[in-house]
Amino acid sequence: MDGTILLADDDRTIRTVLTQALTRAGCRVHATGSLQQLLRWAEEGRGDLVVTDVMMPDGNGLDLVPAIAKARPGLPVIVISAQNSIVTAIRATEAAVFDYLPKPFDLPDLMVRVRAGLSARPRAEMPPSAAPAPAPDPAAALIGHAPVMQALFRTVARVVNTDLAVILAGEPGTGRSTLAQALHDLSARRGAALVRLTAADAEESFAARMAEARGGTLLIEDPAGWAAAAQSRLAGLIEAGAGADRAPRLLATTGPAPEEDAASGTLRPDLYYRLAGMTLMVPPLRARLDDLPALVPLLLGRAGHGGFTLSGEALAALRAHPFPGNLRELENILRRLALTAATTTIQAAEVAAALDGAPVRRTTPPAAAGRLSDSVEQHLQRYFDLHGHDLPPPGLYDRVLNEIERPLIQIALDACGGNQLRCAELLGINRNTLRKKVNDLNIEVTRRRRVM
Known part of the structure; x- marks a missing residue:
């Protein structure tokens, strides 16, 4: 290679190695x-290529890219970052950087990208984005350093501001609905509504729901599980609305093999081809176990248990688990551990007990059968007892209510076959209230939901 590299990183070791x-x-x-x-x-005319970190003591490297492009049009910029989120990948794409590489990276990989940058023809300056990139929404945060996640982020960055219909394929619990929310929130459509269409919606309401999503995004959840008549009705409405003013962007969640569903007729081929402008495969958790150190604190914090951590041995015990329920299973395990752990540092034995489904050892006699309040009292008393002379971390009221609300709604939805109207009647709440709670708690609703 021949060229002058401008390198910026706040880590002296990285600067030395590179x-x-x-x-x-x-x-x-x-x-x-x-x-x-x-x-x-760059303003002095030095350098043939820039390699810069994102988070620096005197600013954000991505924010500097437009100034570099203005001073030196066509100067390739490679961004390296430990901020391994979907937002970083999208911002790097919007800034028209030559390449983006998450930390930690393989040195040979970076050298290949530097060589490509030095060999590339001068790049035309890209127009600035119409609007600044939004701040990441913690409720829809997607992180991941694993190669499968970084590949997913790169693809999302390319399609986020297009009108292309996208299928989000993957196993239950992988975060398909979360990714759909991110695709909406990070797009130019974020000012309009994200409307979810499920098997529980009556066919007569499809047109109204599509109208509600005008200018925004329509998320069709698990259409392969719908009745054939409902799939046919939806396909006809999509075809009739194609090209209409402010037509919604179409997203759909499916199982891991939507092509096979279409070939077998489980998913109507005409509906499949209207939805499959692009298919994004959301990887199972077992394919991205290297992300566990980042996922665990994220999920604990999102559940209101930010004061808890896992020991190294506890994290290793989690890593050995196959996670058939994916992220949803991990989140449920972490919630349970935060309520039953003896201290705020969760140990390997506690993880093993949770994974094995070991019965909880009680400090008081079992509650009488049939009385829910007695069972809750026993569980809460054990939780306080496990903290000895110390009090549990603050925020206990909200944590306990959150622990009860999510499984209550999940089990009620299962019992009602995914029918939200029947479920709302069963719970004694308004259907709109139920729909909001389903969205807020990231509960995936299908006609036949699997219980993990």
Whole structure:
């Protein structure tokens, strides 16, 4: 390789390693821990390629890209970042960087990308985005350093602001609905509604629901599980509305093999081809176990248990589990552990007991059969007893209510076959209230939901 590299990273070790590797490859390197110094070098005309971190002491590397492009049109920029989220990948794409690489990365991989950047023709400056990238929504956060997740993020970044219909395929519990929410929230359509269409919606309401989604996004949940008549009705409405003013963007969740569903007739082929502008495969948790160290605190915090951590041995015990229920199973296990752990540092034995389904050892006699309040009292008393002379972490009221509400709604929906109207009547709440809780709690609703 031949060229001058402008390198910016606040980690001195990374600067040293990359400087040595690039120098051995034949490049000249100017390295700094400051974004302002990097910009000055670019403005002075130095460098043939930029390699920059995102989070720096004096700013955000992605925010600097437009200034570099203005000073040096066509200067390739490679972004490296430990912020391994879908938002970072989308912002890198919007900033028209030459390439994006998550940390930690393989040095040979970076060298290949540097070589490609030095060999590339000058790149035309891309127009700025119509609107600044939105702040990430913790409720829809998607993170992942695993290669399968980074590949997914790169594809999402390319399609997020298109009108292409997208199928989100994967096993139950992998986060397909969360990804759909992110595709909406991170797109130019985020000012309009994301409307969910499920098997529980009557065929007569399809047109109204599609009208509600005008200018926004229509998420069709598990259409392969719908009755044939409902699939036919939906396919006809989609065809009739194609090209209409402010037609909604179509997203659909399916199982891991939508092509096979279409071939077998479980999913009507005419509906499948209207939805499959692109298929995004959402990987199972067992394919991305390297993400567990980041996923565990995220899910604990989202459930209101941010004060809890896992020991190294406890994390290793989790990693050995196959997770047939994917992220949903992981989240339920972590919620249960946060309520039953002896301290705020969860240990391997506690994880093993939770994974094995071991019975909880009670400190008081079992509750009388048939009285829910007695069972809850016994469980809460054990939770307090496990903390000895200390009190549990603050926020107990909301944590306990959250623990009860989610399984109550899930079990009630299962009992009603996914029919939200019947479920709302069973629970004694308004249907709109139920729909909001289903969305807020990220509960996936299908005609025949699987209980993990």
